Amino acid sequence: MSDHVQTLLDRLPRLGEAVLVTLELTLGGAVLALVVAVVLGFGSRTRTLWVRGPSRVIVEFFRGTSLVVQLFWIYYVLPAFGYELEALAVGIVALGLNYGAYASEVVRGSIESVPQGQWEASVALNLSWFHRVRRVIFPQAWALMIPMLSNLLVQLLKGSALAYYITLHDLNFWTVQLRRSTSDTVFSYTVGLLVYFVIAYALTWFMNWLEARAKRRLGIGPQRPSLRETLRLEPAPVPTAPTAPTAPAAGVRTGGAP
Amino acid sequence: MTTTAPGTVPAIEFRDVVKRFGDHTVLDGLSFSVPRGQRVTLIGPSGSGKTTILRLLMTLEELSDGLILIDGDPYTYEYLGQKWAPVPEKRRREVRKRVGMVFQQFNLFPNMTVLENIIEAPMHVLGLSKHEAVQRAEQLLEKVGMPEKRDARCTDLSGGQQQRVAIARALAMDPEILLLDEVTSALDPEIVADVLAVLRDVAQTTDITMLLVTHEMQFAREVSDRVLMFDHGRIIEEADPETMFTAPSHPRTQEFLKAVLG
Numbered sequence: 001m002s003d004h005v006q007t008l009l010d011r012l013p014r015l016g017e018a019v020l021v022t023l024e025l026t027l028g029g030a031v032l033a034l035v036v037a038v039v040l041g042f043g044s045r046t047r048t049l050w051v052r053g054p055s056r057v058i059v060e061f062f063r064g065t066s067l068v069v070q071l072f073w074i075y076y077v078l079p080a081f082g083y084e085l086e087a088l089a090v091g092i093v094a095l096g097l098n099y100g101a102y103a104s105e106v107v108r109g110s111i112e113s114v115p116q117g118q119w120e121a122s123v124a125l126n127l128s129w130f131h132r133v134r135r136v137i138f139p140q141a142w143a144l145m146i147p148m149l150s151n152l153l154v155q156l157l158k159g160s161a162l163a164y165y166i167t168l169h170d171l172n173f174w175t176v177q178l179r180r181s182t183s184d185t186v187f188s189y190t191v192g193l194l195v196y197f198v199i200a201y202a203l204t205w206f207m208n209w210l211e212a213r214a215k216r217r218l219g220i221g222p223q224r225p226s227l228r229e230t231l232r233l234e235p236a237p238v239p240t241a242p243t244a245p246t247a248p249a250a251g252v253r254t255g256g257a258p
Numbered sequence: 259m260t261t262t263a264p265g266t267v268p269a270i271e272f273r274d275v276v277k278r279f280g281d282h283t284v285l286d287g288l289s290f291s292v293p294r295g296q297r298v299t300l301i302g303p304s305g306s307g308k309t310t311i312l313r314l315l316m317t318l319e320e321l322s323d324g325l326i327l328i329d330g331d332p333y334t335y336e337y338l339g340q341k342w343a344p345v346p347e348k349r350r351r352e353v354r355k356r357v358g359m360v361f362q363q364f365n366l367f368p369n370m371t372v373l374e375n376i377i378e379a380p381m382h383v384l385g386l387s388k389h390e391a392v393q394r395a396e397q398l399l400e401k402v403g404m405p406e407k408r409d410a411r412c413t414d415l416s417g418g419q420q421q422r423v424a425i426a427r428a429l430a431m432d433p434e435i436l437l438l439d440e441v442t443s444a445l446d447p448e449i450v451a452d453v454l455a456v457l458r459d460v461a462q463t464t465d466i467t468m469l470l471v472t473h474e475m476q477f478a479r480e481v482s483d484r485v486l487m488f489d490h491g492r493i494i495e496e497a498d499p500e501t502m503f504t505a506p507s508h509p510r511t512q513e514f515l516k517a518v519l520g
Contacts, residue, residue, distance in 0.1 A: 120318050121365035125379035125431060126354050135378065139369040218368045219413030 004182045008191065011178055015195070018174035022199065025091045025160040025170060030153055032096025033103050040100065041107025042133070055104075062101035068162055070094045075166045091163040099156045103149060110145035111137060143214035150207035154200045161196075171195060208232065267330040269294040269435055269467040270315065275324035277310055277491075284310050285491040287324070294329075294434075297461060297468040299478040299499070302488030303514060308471040312437040315469070316359045317350065328353050328435070355383065358433030362440040364420040366412040366427070372399070373408050376427045384431065391430075398426035402456045418449030422456055429460065436460075438470040450474070457481070475519055479503050487511045 043055030062070070071094040075087065085093065114137050122132040161172040175192030182188055208231075268291035277285040284307045292298050300308040313319045314326060317333075326333045333353050335342045345353075366375050376398065377391035386394070399405045402422040412420060421441060428436060438457070442450045454477050461468065461481045472478055478485060478499060485502040487495040487510075495508040503519075506512050 115365075117361060117363050117365035118367065120316070121361065121367070123318060123354075124316050124357075124359040124361075125427070126351055126383045127379060128351075131382055135382075136367050136369070219411040 004184055004187050007182050008178065011174070011181070014177070015171075015174055018169060018171045019195065019199070021088070021163070021168055022157070022160055022171040024088060025095060025163050025168070026153075026157045026199075026203075028088075028092035029095030029099060029156050029160065032092060033098075033100035033152070033156065034149075036096055036100025037103035037107045040104035041111065044104065044108050045111065059101045059104050062097050063105075067094065067098045067159055068165070070098055071162055071166055087163070087166050087168050090166055091160065091168060095156055095159060099152055099159070103152050106145050106148045106152070107141070110141040110148075113144055114140045139214070140218060143211065143218050143220075146207060146211040146214060150204060150211070153203055153207060157200055157203060158196065171199075205231065266293065268292055268327075269296075269329060270469065271325075271327040271330070272311070273325040273327070275314065275326060276322045277307070277314060277319065278322045283491065285314075285321075288491060288493070290486065290493060290496075292467060292469060294467055295465045296484060297470070297482045299482040299485045300469065300471045300488060301475075301478065301485060301502075301514070301518075306488040307491040308488050309439055312359065312439050312469060312471060315357060315435070315437055317354060328356060355431070356434040357437065358428035358431050358435070359437040359439065360421070360424050360428050360441045362443050364417070364424045364444070366420050366424055368411075368413050370412070371408075372404075372410050372412060372415070372423050375412060375423060376430045379427075380430050394430055395426070398429055399423075401429075401459065402426045403452070416449065417445050418452050421445060421453050425453075425456055425460070433466060435467045435469065438468065438472065440471050440473065442472065442474055473518065475503060475515075487514070489514075 040055045040059050043051050044059065046052050046055075071090065074085065074094050075090045078085070118136055118140065119132065122136045127136070160170065163170050164172040164176070171192065175188055175195075178191060179185055179188035271291040272288050275285050275288045276283065284305075288307070288311075300311060302308055310319060314321055315328075321334055325335055331353050332345050333350065334345060336345050367378070370378065373392065373395055376395040377386075377388070380386045380391040380394060381388060396405065396408065399408055402425055404419060404422055407415065407419060407423070412423065415423065421444075425441075441457070442453050445453060454474065457477075458481060460466065468481075470478070470482070480499075482499050485497060485499050486493050487502065487506070487508065489510050495502070495506060495511045497506070502511070503515065506515055
Protein backbone atom coordinates (compact mmCIF):
# COMPACT_ATOMS: atom_id res chain seq x y z
CA MET A 1 0.00 0.00 0.00
CA SER A 2 2.78 2.39 0.93
CA ASP A 3 4.32 2.17 -2.55
CA HIS A 4 0.85 3.03 -3.94
CA VAL A 5 0.87 6.14 -1.82
CA GLN A 6 4.37 6.88 -3.07
CA THR A 7 3.19 6.52 -6.68
CA LEU A 8 0.28 8.77 -5.87
CA LEU A 9 2.58 11.41 -4.39
CA ASP A 10 4.84 11.17 -7.45
CA ARG A 11 1.84 11.76 -9.64
CA LEU A 12 0.46 14.70 -7.64
CA PRO A 13 1.88 17.38 -9.97
CA ARG A 14 0.16 15.60 -12.83
CA LEU A 15 -3.03 15.54 -10.77
CA GLY A 16 -2.93 19.33 -10.70
CA GLU A 17 -2.71 19.48 -14.49
CA ALA A 18 -5.45 16.88 -14.85
CA VAL A 19 -7.80 18.72 -12.50
CA LEU A 20 -7.06 21.92 -14.38
CA VAL A 21 -8.16 20.31 -17.67
CA THR A 22 -11.31 18.94 -16.02
CA LEU A 23 -12.05 22.36 -14.54
CA GLU A 24 -11.45 24.09 -17.87
CA LEU A 25 -13.88 21.71 -19.52
CA THR A 26 -16.44 22.08 -16.74
CA LEU A 27 -16.31 25.84 -16.36
CA GLY A 28 -15.90 26.51 -20.08
CA GLY A 29 -18.76 24.13 -20.80
CA ALA A 30 -20.88 25.69 -18.05
CA VAL A 31 -20.39 29.26 -19.31
CA LEU A 32 -21.21 28.22 -22.88
CA ALA A 33 -24.16 26.15 -21.62
CA LEU A 34 -25.54 29.15 -19.73
CA VAL A 35 -25.31 31.37 -22.82
CA VAL A 36 -26.94 28.67 -24.96
CA ALA A 37 -29.60 28.09 -22.29
CA VAL A 38 -30.53 31.76 -21.99
CA VAL A 39 -30.69 32.26 -25.77
CA LEU A 40 -32.67 29.07 -26.41
CA GLY A 41 -34.76 29.49 -23.27
CA PHE A 42 -35.98 32.91 -24.37
CA GLY A 43 -36.10 31.75 -28.00
CA SER A 44 -38.45 28.91 -27.10
CA ARG A 45 -41.04 31.25 -25.70
CA THR A 46 -41.15 34.05 -28.26
CA ARG A 47 -44.25 34.43 -30.34
CA THR A 48 -42.28 34.69 -33.56
CA LEU A 49 -42.34 31.27 -35.20
CA TRP A 50 -39.04 31.65 -37.03
CA VAL A 51 -37.26 32.14 -33.70
CA ARG A 52 -39.27 29.67 -31.66
CA GLY A 53 -39.15 26.89 -34.29
CA PRO A 54 -35.35 26.68 -34.65
CA SER A 55 -34.91 27.09 -30.87
CA ARG A 56 -37.15 24.09 -30.19
CA VAL A 57 -35.40 22.01 -32.88
CA ILE A 58 -31.94 22.76 -31.48
CA VAL A 59 -33.05 21.97 -27.92
CA GLU A 60 -34.66 18.68 -28.93
CA PHE A 61 -31.70 17.71 -31.12
CA PHE A 62 -29.02 18.22 -28.48
CA ARG A 63 -31.12 16.71 -25.72
CA GLY A 64 -32.06 13.77 -27.87
CA THR A 65 -28.62 12.65 -29.00
CA SER A 66 -25.84 11.07 -26.98
CA LEU A 67 -23.09 13.29 -25.61
CA VAL A 68 -20.39 10.78 -26.63
CA VAL A 69 -21.65 10.74 -30.20
CA GLN A 70 -21.79 14.55 -30.26
CA LEU A 71 -18.24 14.69 -28.92
CA PHE A 72 -16.93 12.22 -31.50
CA TRP A 73 -18.88 13.90 -34.25
CA ILE A 74 -17.40 17.30 -33.55
CA TYR A 75 -13.90 15.85 -33.07
CA TYR A 76 -13.76 13.35 -35.94
CA VAL A 77 -16.45 14.34 -38.45
CA LEU A 78 -16.44 18.13 -38.39
CA PRO A 79 -12.80 18.34 -39.67
CA ALA A 80 -14.05 16.60 -42.83
CA PHE A 81 -16.12 19.75 -43.47
CA GLY A 82 -13.08 21.94 -42.88
CA TYR A 83 -13.74 22.91 -39.24
CA GLU A 84 -10.94 21.61 -37.09
CA LEU A 85 -10.99 22.46 -33.40
CA GLU A 86 -8.54 21.78 -30.62
CA ALA A 87 -9.58 18.87 -28.41
CA LEU A 88 -10.26 21.13 -25.42
CA ALA A 89 -12.45 23.40 -27.53
CA VAL A 90 -14.33 20.36 -28.86
CA GLY A 91 -14.96 19.22 -25.30
CA ILE A 92 -16.23 22.65 -24.23
CA VAL A 93 -18.45 23.03 -27.30
CA ALA A 94 -19.99 19.57 -26.95
CA LEU A 95 -20.60 19.92 -23.21
CA GLY A 96 -21.89 23.47 -23.64
CA LEU A 97 -24.38 22.56 -26.36
CA ASN A 98 -25.59 19.37 -24.69
CA TYR A 99 -26.07 20.75 -21.20
CA GLY A 100 -27.16 24.10 -22.61
CA ALA A 101 -30.08 22.33 -24.27
CA TYR A 102 -31.11 20.82 -20.93
CA ALA A 103 -30.57 24.05 -19.07
CA SER A 104 -32.64 26.00 -21.60
CA GLU A 105 -35.70 24.14 -20.35
CA VAL A 106 -34.76 25.21 -16.82
CA VAL A 107 -34.38 28.82 -17.97
CA ARG A 108 -37.68 28.72 -19.86
CA GLY A 109 -39.53 27.21 -16.91
CA SER A 110 -38.09 29.74 -14.48
CA ILE A 111 -38.96 32.68 -16.70
CA GLU A 112 -42.50 31.39 -17.00
CA SER A 113 -42.68 31.14 -13.20
CA VAL A 114 -42.09 34.88 -12.82
CA PRO A 115 -45.57 36.32 -12.28
CA GLN A 116 -47.22 37.87 -15.33
CA GLY A 117 -47.76 41.05 -13.30
CA GLN A 118 -44.02 41.71 -13.35
CA TRP A 119 -44.05 41.84 -17.16
CA GLU A 120 -47.14 44.01 -17.11
CA ALA A 121 -45.70 46.48 -14.63
CA SER A 122 -42.55 46.81 -16.72
CA VAL A 123 -44.63 47.46 -19.84
CA ALA A 124 -46.63 50.05 -17.91
CA LEU A 125 -43.35 51.77 -17.02
CA ASN A 126 -42.48 51.69 -20.71
CA LEU A 127 -39.23 49.76 -20.26
CA SER A 128 -37.85 48.25 -23.46
CA TRP A 129 -38.05 44.46 -23.86
CA PHE A 130 -34.33 44.04 -23.22
CA HIS A 131 -34.45 46.25 -20.17
CA ARG A 132 -37.48 44.40 -18.79
CA VAL A 133 -35.68 41.10 -19.09
CA ARG A 134 -32.33 42.29 -17.80
CA ARG A 135 -33.47 44.30 -14.81
CA VAL A 136 -36.81 42.81 -13.79
CA ILE A 137 -37.51 39.32 -15.10
CA PHE A 138 -34.10 37.65 -15.18
CA PRO A 139 -33.00 38.55 -11.63
CA GLN A 140 -36.20 36.93 -10.35
CA ALA A 141 -35.97 33.89 -12.64
CA TRP A 142 -32.29 33.47 -11.71
CA ALA A 143 -33.09 32.71 -8.07
CA LEU A 144 -35.53 30.04 -9.21
CA MET A 145 -33.21 28.38 -11.69
CA ILE A 146 -30.02 28.06 -9.62
CA PRO A 147 -30.94 24.84 -7.72
CA MET A 148 -31.69 23.07 -10.99
CA LEU A 149 -28.64 24.55 -12.73
CA SER A 150 -26.59 23.33 -9.78
CA ASN A 151 -27.68 19.76 -10.53
CA LEU A 152 -26.78 20.17 -14.17
CA LEU A 153 -23.40 21.64 -13.32
CA VAL A 154 -22.44 18.57 -11.32
CA GLN A 155 -23.68 16.36 -14.14
CA LEU A 156 -21.63 18.40 -16.57
CA LEU A 157 -18.53 17.86 -14.43
CA LYS A 158 -19.09 14.13 -14.56
CA GLY A 159 -19.86 14.30 -18.28
CA SER A 160 -16.50 15.98 -18.82
CA ALA A 161 -14.84 12.60 -18.06
CA LEU A 162 -15.73 11.63 -21.63
CA ALA A 163 -13.11 14.08 -22.85
CA TYR A 164 -10.55 11.37 -22.13
CA TYR A 165 -11.81 9.64 -25.29
CA ILE A 166 -10.80 12.61 -27.42
CA THR A 167 -7.21 12.49 -26.16
CA LEU A 168 -7.54 15.05 -23.37
CA HIS A 169 -5.43 14.50 -20.26
CA ASP A 170 -8.16 15.18 -17.75
CA LEU A 171 -8.89 13.69 -14.35
CA ASN A 172 -10.27 10.54 -15.90
CA PHE A 173 -7.04 10.10 -17.87
CA TRP A 174 -4.99 10.68 -14.73
CA THR A 175 -6.98 7.99 -12.89
CA VAL A 176 -6.36 5.51 -15.70
CA GLN A 177 -2.65 6.38 -15.64
CA LEU A 178 -2.54 5.85 -11.88
CA ARG A 179 -4.07 2.42 -12.33
CA ARG A 180 -1.48 1.56 -14.95
CA SER A 181 1.41 2.45 -12.69
CA THR A 182 0.05 0.87 -9.51
CA SER A 183 -1.81 -2.03 -11.17
CA ASP A 184 -4.33 -1.60 -8.36
CA THR A 185 -7.81 -0.97 -9.74
CA VAL A 186 -9.54 -0.54 -6.40
CA PHE A 187 -7.00 1.97 -5.14
CA SER A 188 -6.75 4.16 -8.22
CA TYR A 189 -10.44 4.34 -9.05
CA THR A 190 -11.26 5.08 -5.42
CA VAL A 191 -8.80 7.96 -5.51
CA GLY A 192 -10.34 9.15 -8.79
CA LEU A 193 -13.79 8.92 -7.30
CA LEU A 194 -12.79 10.99 -4.30
CA VAL A 195 -11.19 13.73 -6.38
CA TYR A 196 -14.32 14.01 -8.55
CA PHE A 197 -16.40 14.18 -5.41
CA VAL A 198 -14.29 16.97 -3.92
CA ILE A 199 -14.65 19.04 -7.09
CA ALA A 200 -18.39 18.36 -7.27
CA TYR A 201 -18.75 19.37 -3.64
CA ALA A 202 -16.86 22.61 -4.21
CA LEU A 203 -19.12 23.41 -7.17
CA THR A 204 -22.24 22.66 -5.12
CA TRP A 205 -20.92 24.97 -2.46
CA PHE A 206 -20.42 27.75 -4.92
CA MET A 207 -23.92 27.29 -6.36
CA ASN A 208 -25.50 27.25 -2.89
CA TRP A 209 -23.76 30.51 -2.16
CA LEU A 210 -25.02 32.01 -5.44
CA GLU A 211 -28.53 30.86 -4.64
CA ALA A 212 -28.52 32.33 -1.15
CA ARG A 213 -27.23 35.58 -2.60
CA ALA A 214 -29.88 35.69 -5.33
CA LYS A 215 -32.66 34.96 -2.83
CA ARG A 216 -31.37 37.58 -0.45
CA ARG A 217 -31.68 40.14 -3.22
CA LEU A 218 -35.33 39.20 -3.61
CA GLY A 219 -35.84 39.53 0.11
CA ILE A 220 -36.51 35.83 0.64
CA GLY A 221 -34.41 33.67 2.91
CA PRO A 222 -32.10 34.85 5.67
CA GLN A 223 -29.83 37.85 5.29
CA ARG A 224 -26.83 35.57 5.63
CA PRO A 225 -26.94 31.97 4.46
CA SER A 226 -26.32 29.56 7.31
CA LEU A 227 -23.26 27.36 7.16
CA ARG A 228 -25.55 24.38 6.91
CA GLU A 229 -27.33 25.89 3.96
CA THR A 230 -24.06 26.47 2.14
CA LEU A 231 -22.59 23.06 2.90
CA ARG A 232 -25.66 20.99 2.12
CA LEU A 233 -25.33 18.54 -0.73
CA GLU A 234 -28.86 18.13 -2.03
CA PRO A 235 -30.35 20.94 -4.06
CA ALA A 236 -32.74 23.22 -2.28
CA PRO A 237 -36.42 22.35 -2.37
CA VAL A 238 -37.99 24.06 -5.36
CA PRO A 239 -38.40 27.61 -4.08
CA THR A 240 -41.65 29.44 -4.29
CA ALA A 241 -41.93 32.07 -6.97
CA PRO A 242 -40.35 35.34 -5.83
CA THR A 243 -43.50 37.37 -6.02
CA ALA A 244 -44.04 40.55 -4.20
CA PRO A 245 -46.20 39.28 -1.39
CA THR A 246 -49.82 40.15 -1.92
CA ALA A 247 -52.40 40.99 0.64
CA PRO A 248 -54.12 37.96 2.17
CA ALA A 249 -57.46 38.56 0.53
CA ALA A 250 -55.92 39.05 -2.91
CA GLY A 251 -57.51 37.18 -5.76
CA VAL A 252 -55.15 36.12 -8.53
CA ARG A 253 -55.82 37.85 -11.79
CA THR A 254 -55.32 35.75 -14.86
CA GLY A 255 -53.75 37.30 -17.93
CA GLY A 256 -56.73 37.66 -20.22
CA ALA A 257 -59.56 38.09 -17.75
CA PRO A 258 -61.72 41.07 -18.55
CA MET B 259 -71.46 58.87 -27.71
CA THR B 260 -68.34 60.87 -28.55
CA THR B 261 -68.15 63.89 -26.29
CA THR B 262 -65.41 65.81 -28.03
CA ALA B 263 -66.16 69.47 -28.40
CA PRO B 264 -65.08 70.88 -31.76
CA GLY B 265 -61.50 72.13 -31.70
CA THR B 266 -60.31 70.10 -28.73
CA VAL B 267 -58.48 66.82 -28.85
CA PRO B 268 -59.52 64.31 -26.19
CA ALA B 269 -56.83 62.68 -24.06
CA ILE B 270 -58.31 59.27 -24.73
CA GLU B 271 -60.51 58.25 -27.60
CA PHE B 272 -61.95 54.80 -28.32
CA ARG B 273 -63.46 54.36 -31.77
CA ASP B 274 -65.55 51.25 -32.37
CA VAL B 275 -63.20 49.15 -30.27
CA VAL B 276 -63.81 45.42 -30.35
CA LYS B 277 -61.98 43.01 -28.07
CA ARG B 278 -62.50 39.29 -28.29
CA PHE B 279 -60.90 36.54 -26.21
CA GLY B 280 -61.39 33.51 -28.41
CA ASP B 281 -65.13 33.29 -29.06
CA HIS B 282 -65.96 35.57 -26.19
CA THR B 283 -66.57 39.18 -27.17
CA VAL B 284 -65.71 41.45 -24.24
CA LEU B 285 -65.99 44.82 -25.94
CA ASP B 286 -68.37 45.14 -28.84
CA GLY B 287 -67.86 48.30 -30.84
CA LEU B 288 -67.13 50.60 -27.93
CA SER B 289 -66.72 54.33 -28.57
CA PHE B 290 -66.11 56.94 -25.94
CA SER B 291 -63.66 59.70 -25.20
CA VAL B 292 -62.19 61.41 -22.19
CA PRO B 293 -61.23 65.10 -22.34
CA ARG B 294 -57.91 66.14 -20.85
CA GLY B 295 -57.88 66.43 -17.11
CA GLN B 296 -61.19 64.65 -16.62
CA ARG B 297 -61.58 61.90 -14.01
CA VAL B 298 -63.75 59.07 -15.23
CA THR B 299 -64.88 56.09 -13.20
CA LEU B 300 -65.93 52.88 -14.89
CA ILE B 301 -68.45 50.84 -12.96
CA GLY B 302 -70.35 47.70 -13.75
CA PRO B 303 -70.54 44.00 -12.93
CA SER B 304 -67.38 41.93 -13.23
CA GLY B 305 -66.88 40.66 -16.74
CA SER B 306 -68.40 43.80 -18.21
CA GLY B 307 -65.09 44.83 -19.80
CA LYS B 308 -63.94 47.66 -17.49
CA THR B 309 -60.50 46.25 -16.75
CA THR B 310 -60.06 45.26 -20.39
CA ILE B 311 -60.40 48.94 -21.32
CA LEU B 312 -57.52 49.86 -19.00
CA ARG B 313 -55.42 46.93 -20.22
CA LEU B 314 -55.97 47.96 -23.84
CA LEU B 315 -54.88 51.50 -22.96
CA MET B 316 -51.69 50.10 -21.41
CA THR B 317 -51.13 47.83 -24.46
CA LEU B 318 -51.27 44.77 -22.20
CA GLU B 319 -53.87 43.42 -24.62
CA GLU B 320 -54.14 43.80 -28.37
CA LEU B 321 -57.48 45.01 -29.63
CA SER B 322 -59.40 42.94 -32.16
CA ASP B 323 -60.85 45.83 -34.13
CA GLY B 324 -61.31 49.57 -34.00
CA LEU B 325 -58.96 52.36 -32.95
CA ILE B 326 -57.52 53.90 -29.81
CA LEU B 327 -56.12 57.43 -29.95
CA ILE B 328 -54.13 59.20 -27.23
CA ASP B 329 -54.17 63.00 -27.64
CA GLY B 330 -55.26 62.28 -31.18
CA ASP B 331 -52.15 60.19 -31.90
CA PRO B 332 -52.71 56.70 -33.24
CA TYR B 333 -51.78 54.15 -30.58
CA THR B 334 -52.85 50.89 -32.11
CA TYR B 335 -53.49 51.15 -35.84
CA GLU B 336 -52.96 53.96 -38.29
CA TYR B 337 -54.12 54.59 -41.82
CA LEU B 338 -51.05 54.41 -44.02
CA GLY B 339 -51.42 54.96 -47.74
CA GLN B 340 -54.34 52.75 -48.62
CA LYS B 341 -54.58 50.44 -45.63
CA TRP B 342 -54.54 50.08 -41.88
CA ALA B 343 -51.20 49.15 -40.35
CA PRO B 344 -50.19 48.50 -36.75
CA VAL B 345 -48.34 51.42 -35.16
CA PRO B 346 -44.68 50.39 -34.92
CA GLU B 347 -43.43 49.61 -31.38
CA LYS B 348 -41.03 52.55 -31.37
CA ARG B 349 -43.77 55.14 -31.93
CA ARG B 350 -46.08 53.24 -29.62
CA ARG B 351 -43.53 53.59 -26.82
CA GLU B 352 -43.49 57.34 -27.43
CA VAL B 353 -47.25 57.48 -26.95
CA ARG B 354 -47.22 54.97 -24.05
CA LYS B 355 -44.90 57.31 -22.14
CA ARG B 356 -47.93 59.49 -21.47
CA VAL B 357 -49.86 56.66 -19.84
CA GLY B 358 -49.24 55.20 -16.38
CA MET B 359 -50.99 52.43 -14.53
CA VAL B 360 -51.46 51.20 -10.97
CA PHE B 361 -52.44 47.57 -10.60
CA GLN B 362 -54.66 45.67 -8.22
CA GLN B 363 -51.70 43.47 -7.22
CA PHE B 364 -49.20 46.38 -6.95
CA ASN B 365 -46.58 44.47 -9.02
CA LEU B 366 -43.58 46.12 -7.40
CA PHE B 367 -40.26 44.61 -8.46
CA PRO B 368 -39.14 42.43 -5.53
CA ASN B 369 -35.50 42.53 -6.61
CA MET B 370 -35.32 46.27 -6.01
CA THR B 371 -35.72 48.54 -3.01
CA VAL B 372 -38.53 51.08 -2.80
CA LEU B 373 -36.32 53.83 -4.18
CA GLU B 374 -34.95 51.63 -6.97
CA ASN B 375 -38.49 50.71 -8.01
CA ILE B 376 -39.33 54.38 -8.42
CA ILE B 377 -36.18 55.62 -10.17
CA GLU B 378 -35.71 52.70 -12.58
CA ALA B 379 -37.99 53.91 -15.36
CA PRO B 380 -37.38 57.68 -15.00
CA MET B 381 -33.65 57.03 -15.39
CA HIS B 382 -33.81 54.54 -18.23
CA VAL B 383 -36.90 55.64 -20.11
CA LEU B 384 -37.07 59.39 -19.52
CA GLY B 385 -33.28 59.73 -19.35
CA LEU B 386 -33.18 61.56 -16.02
CA SER B 387 -29.87 61.64 -14.19
CA LYS B 388 -29.70 59.56 -11.05
CA HIS B 389 -29.66 62.71 -8.95
CA GLU B 390 -32.82 64.10 -10.58
CA ALA B 391 -34.58 60.74 -10.41
CA VAL B 392 -33.79 60.30 -6.72
CA GLN B 393 -34.92 63.82 -5.96
CA ARG B 394 -38.22 63.25 -7.74
CA ALA B 395 -38.64 59.88 -6.01
CA GLU B 396 -38.08 61.43 -2.59
CA GLN B 397 -40.68 64.11 -3.27
CA LEU B 398 -43.16 61.46 -4.33
CA LEU B 399 -42.45 59.28 -1.30
CA GLU B 400 -43.16 62.34 0.79
CA LYS B 401 -46.42 62.81 -1.10
CA VAL B 402 -47.56 59.21 -0.49
CA GLY B 403 -46.50 59.50 3.13
CA MET B 404 -43.64 57.06 3.37
CA PRO B 405 -40.31 58.89 3.10
CA GLU B 406 -38.83 56.67 5.83
CA LYS B 407 -39.28 53.57 3.66
CA ARG B 408 -36.97 54.86 0.96
CA ASP B 409 -34.44 52.04 1.28
CA ALA B 410 -36.80 49.30 2.45
CA ARG B 411 -37.25 46.07 0.52
CA CYS B 412 -40.66 45.91 -1.12
CA THR B 413 -41.16 42.46 0.35
CA ASP B 414 -41.00 43.94 3.86
CA LEU B 415 -43.88 46.34 3.24
CA SER B 416 -47.57 45.84 3.94
CA GLY B 417 -50.01 45.73 1.06
CA GLY B 418 -51.13 49.30 1.59
CA GLN B 419 -47.54 50.54 1.69
CA GLN B 420 -46.72 48.59 -1.46
CA GLN B 421 -49.66 50.14 -3.24
CA ARG B 422 -48.58 53.65 -2.19
CA VAL B 423 -45.11 52.94 -3.56
CA ALA B 424 -46.72 51.70 -6.77
CA ILE B 425 -48.62 54.97 -7.04
CA ALA B 426 -45.39 56.93 -6.52
CA ARG B 427 -43.68 54.75 -9.15
CA ALA B 428 -46.41 55.48 -11.70
CA LEU B 429 -46.35 59.23 -10.91
CA ALA B 430 -42.56 59.35 -11.24
CA MET B 431 -43.05 58.88 -14.99
CA ASP B 432 -45.05 62.11 -15.00
CA PRO B 433 -47.97 60.60 -16.93
CA GLU B 434 -50.69 62.64 -18.58
CA ILE B 435 -53.09 59.77 -18.09
CA LEU B 436 -53.25 57.55 -15.02
CA LEU B 437 -55.09 54.23 -15.08
CA LEU B 438 -56.18 52.83 -11.72
CA ASP B 439 -57.27 49.22 -11.88
CA GLU B 440 -59.13 48.23 -8.71
CA VAL B 441 -56.20 49.54 -6.71
CA THR B 442 -57.79 48.90 -3.33
CA SER B 443 -59.39 45.51 -4.03
CA ALA B 444 -56.46 43.49 -2.71
CA LEU B 445 -56.12 45.51 0.49
CA ASP B 446 -57.41 44.99 4.00
CA PRO B 447 -60.34 47.34 4.67
CA GLU B 448 -58.52 49.44 7.29
CA ILE B 449 -55.70 50.20 4.85
CA VAL B 450 -57.95 51.22 1.98
CA ALA B 451 -58.49 54.70 3.45
CA ASP B 452 -54.73 55.48 3.38
CA VAL B 453 -54.45 54.61 -0.28
CA LEU B 454 -57.60 56.52 -1.17
CA ALA B 455 -56.29 59.56 0.71
CA VAL B 456 -53.16 59.49 -1.44
CA LEU B 457 -55.22 59.26 -4.62
CA ARG B 458 -57.54 62.04 -3.49
CA ASP B 459 -54.48 64.20 -2.98
CA VAL B 460 -53.20 63.33 -6.45
CA ALA B 461 -56.60 64.17 -7.93
CA GLN B 462 -56.67 67.53 -6.15
CA THR B 463 -53.11 68.64 -6.78
CA THR B 464 -52.53 67.57 -10.38
CA ASP B 465 -54.39 67.80 -13.65
CA ILE B 466 -53.72 64.21 -14.67
CA THR B 467 -56.47 62.58 -16.69
CA MET B 468 -57.66 59.61 -14.65
CA LEU B 469 -59.52 56.52 -15.64
CA LEU B 470 -60.47 54.36 -12.70
CA VAL B 471 -62.09 51.02 -12.20
CA THR B 472 -63.18 50.72 -8.59
CA HIS B 473 -65.73 49.26 -6.23
CA GLU B 474 -65.26 52.17 -3.81
CA MET B 475 -68.38 54.04 -4.82
CA GLN B 476 -67.98 56.76 -2.21
CA PHE B 477 -64.48 57.50 -3.52
CA ALA B 478 -65.70 57.42 -7.11
CA ARG B 479 -68.38 59.92 -6.22
CA GLU B 480 -65.85 62.27 -4.61
CA VAL B 481 -63.12 62.34 -7.23
CA SER B 482 -64.76 61.68 -10.57
CA ASP B 483 -66.29 64.11 -13.02
CA ARG B 484 -68.13 61.44 -14.93
CA VAL B 485 -69.22 57.87 -14.33
CA LEU B 486 -69.72 55.27 -17.04
CA MET B 487 -71.85 52.23 -16.34
CA PHE B 488 -70.82 49.15 -18.31
CA ASP B 489 -72.69 46.00 -19.04
CA HIS B 490 -71.61 43.34 -21.54
CA GLY B 491 -68.93 45.53 -23.06
CA ARG B 492 -71.19 48.50 -23.72
CA ILE B 493 -71.80 51.77 -21.95
CA ILE B 494 -75.41 51.59 -20.87
CA GLU B 495 -75.48 54.79 -18.86
CA GLU B 496 -73.28 57.83 -18.53
CA ALA B 497 -73.76 60.62 -16.02
CA ASP B 498 -72.09 62.89 -13.48
CA PRO B 499 -71.50 61.05 -10.19
CA GLU B 500 -74.27 62.85 -8.35
CA THR B 501 -76.91 61.74 -10.84
CA MET B 502 -75.45 58.29 -11.30
CA PHE B 503 -75.40 57.42 -7.62
CA THR B 504 -78.62 59.11 -6.56
CA ALA B 505 -80.90 58.87 -9.57
CA PRO B 506 -79.69 56.34 -12.13
CA SER B 507 -82.10 56.00 -15.01
CA HIS B 508 -81.28 52.62 -16.52
CA PRO B 509 -82.89 49.67 -14.68
CA ARG B 510 -79.68 47.66 -14.98
CA THR B 511 -77.74 50.47 -13.28
CA GLN B 512 -80.31 50.70 -10.52
CA GLU B 513 -80.06 46.96 -9.96
CA PHE B 514 -76.25 47.03 -9.94
CA LEU B 515 -75.91 49.98 -7.58
CA LYS B 516 -78.48 48.51 -5.25
CA ALA B 517 -76.44 45.32 -5.08
CA VAL B 518 -73.15 47.17 -4.56
CA LEU B 519 -74.26 49.87 -2.16
CA GLY B 520 -76.58 47.52 -0.30
